[in-house]
Amino acid sequence: MKFKSYIKQKWLLSIIAVTLMIVYYLNFIQLPPAVSVELQQNYKYKLILIPLDTRPPCQKMVVDAGKMAGVQIITPPSEIMDYYTKEGDTKKIQKWLMDNIDKSDGVIVSIDQLLHGGLLASRESGTKQDESQILLKFMRDLKTKAKDKPIYAFNVLPRITPPPTLESDSKKMIKISRLIDEISIFENEDDIKLLADLKEDIKQEDLDIYLDLFRRNTALNKELINLAKEGIITKLVIGQDDGEDFGIPNMEKKSLVNYVHSLGISNDVVMITKGADEVALSLLANFVQTKTNYQPKVYVEYNDEKAMRTVMPFMAGSVGSTVEEKLVMANAKKVNSPQEAGLILYVFIGNDENMSTQRQSALKIKKYLEQGKKVALVDLSKHFSANEVLFPTLLKEDVPINELTSYAGWNTASNSIGTALANAVIYKAIRPTFNTTNDMLAVEYNRLNINYERFLEDYYYLKEVIDVMNITLKNHGYENVNDLDMEHNYIWMNKLLQSDMQKRANQLNNSEVFKMPFKVQTPEGVFDLTIRNLQVDVFFPWPRTFEVYLDVRLNLCRLNN
Structure with a gap:
């Protein structure tokens, strides 16, 4: 019996070994003969980037897209930049920028980095009046030295979440922020009473600091808008980070939108949009567009009729409104059919109720790619779930993902939509040159x-x-x-x-x-x-x-x- 069992085990092991060899052969050996292509990375332009912070989406993703565009992205030395809770050295960063501007073809600059030393630092400290004035003078001096080189700048509105240094209950502070906005719109008496009650539970000093954070940021943004109107800043983008339906950040955004309109400034000079981390990448796309005179014709398609009306987590508006903002940011012309488009922006918004749209979306994208269409794919899940996104179905349905112009499915809707569109615009703009x-x-x-x-x-x-x-x-x-x-x-x-x-x-x-x-x-x-x-x-x-x-x-x- 032992001998028979031994023979059986040996036979099974032999079968398994042969099977593994066949699988290995089919996957690794039996590939069509091919020769590796040796390439040299060439650059047409140099662009300085002062990133929002040193996280990959704010810096590395811009550097990588620059390679695709033939634009060498130059960033400050790491030793003077931020690292997590450690703020960047603003004085040294400003000096480095001033010393290097004449070696570049332009600059993309985060005001939060120049003024505070990064996004996290900006949430902690807010903007002091004297610091703002010093920064505004620096921007004028930078323009003098830059001469006709473009200066793209962006600043991020404070989040609804109060600074962690405040002692009062952050949840109550957030509720107060929402109520202040709601009362300004609806004037509901119950909300007014609730607001008064909540104010009794927190320190007045903390509330004053919180509200002053937005007042000072609004004042700074208006000064930056004035610089853009003067031509000191070539293009200014003001981004809204981690938004909600209601809150003081929304009030600040509306105030700034009204201010821009009152000055008659166009969107190609000042843009106020949802998002933060992806803004530098969008500005790189704008730089490439100016060099190539490229305006994309974009057809937008969603996986179902509810997708464009969906409000995704951490967003102060619908997916559709975010798409429209990013199209404006890219100076895109929206067209009504795939046949008219040079680029199809396919927006997949997955949730636990529309998983049946995965296969039809994959097949639709596959058809577009087989027709030679350029597709930028946004692949998002309402619940940040692997089951709700499209990517696994692309693999299952043999969609040629190597032919996708761009893909993004990270973090918020504005992050992904902005990333997918910017990378696609860069590719489409630069490829013919x-x-x-x-x-x-x-x-x-x-x-x-x-x-x-x-x-x-x-x-x-x-x-x-x-x-x-x-x-x-x-x-x-x-x-x-x-x-x-x-x-x-x-x-x-x-x-x-x-x-x-x-x-x-x-x-x-x-x-x-x-x-x-x-x-x-x-x-x-x-x-x-x-x-x-x-x-x-x-x-x-x-x-x-x-x-x-x-x-x-x-x-x-x-x-x-």
Whole structure:
């Protein structure tokens, strides 16, 4: 019996070994013969970026898009920049910018970084009058030195959440903020009484500090608007971060919109929009558009009729209103059919009631790509759930994701819509301006790098791996995943993160859609291209699990036909 059992086990092991060899052969060996394409990264322009902070969406994503555009993005030395709760050295950053402006073709500058040392620092301190005046003088001096070089600037409205330094109950402060806005609109007597009661429960000093934060920010933004009207600032964007339906930030936004209208300033000079982290990327797209004289014709399509009316988490308006703002930001002409469009912006808003739209959306996008249409895909979930997004269905339905012009599905609706549209506009604007095979293929390589970074972070990390990381930390006794201990769990978690994300990259690498070839027209004729060997380098840039710094490495290959 033991002998028979041994023979049976040996036979089963042999079958398993042969099966694994066949799978390996089919996935790794039996690929069409191809030659790796060696490319040189060339740049046409240099652009300085003073980012909102050093997180990847505010800095790295702009640098990567710059490569696609042939724009070298130059940033200040890391030692003078912010790092998580450590603010940037504003004086040194201002000096560095003034010293380097003449070496560039323009600048994208975060006012929050120049004035406070980053977004988090701006939430802590607010704006002092003397500091504002010093900054405004600096902007005038910068324009004098920059001469005709464009200065793109952006500033972010304070969030409804009060600064953590205030002692009063933050939930009650937020409720007061909402009520102040609601009362200004509806004048409901019950709300007026509730507001008075809530004010009794908090320190008047804290409320004064909170309200003064918005007053001073409004005053600064009006001064920045005046600079834009004078031509000191080429384009100013004022972003609303983490908004809600009601609150003092909404009142500030309305006040600034009215001020801009009263001065007769156009949207291409001053733009007030939802969002924050993606604004620098949108301004890079504007810079590229001015260099190429490109105005996109965009057809917008949603996965269902309710999608455009949906108000997503942390948004002060519907998905549709956000799309309209981002189209204005991109100076886009909205068209009524895919046939008229140079770009299709497909917005997928998933929830637990419309999962039946996943397959039809995937097939619709597949059809567009087969027709040669350029598609920018926004892939969002109402509940930040992997089950509600479109990406897994793209893989299942063999949608050629290598041909997507852009993809985004991270964080808020404004973040993703702005990212997908900006990257697509950059690609569409710059692609026709290149006339060498190297540069044409480099555009495609950079597009693919950007998209695969988004696939891996926006889907695999933010919808799957982040939960694994947080649960693992909590199982080991670390409750606060937003304050990792650098000496104990940071290195260990980075190793776990790298291992898990490479496994996901391997899954994607072995998928049918990854291997799908695509065609690119070059001066040497049509190239049949494919990509191989997807590798990922990833770590936590700040001591928290909220975001990752992710670099993709892949081989662009030409098929031997």
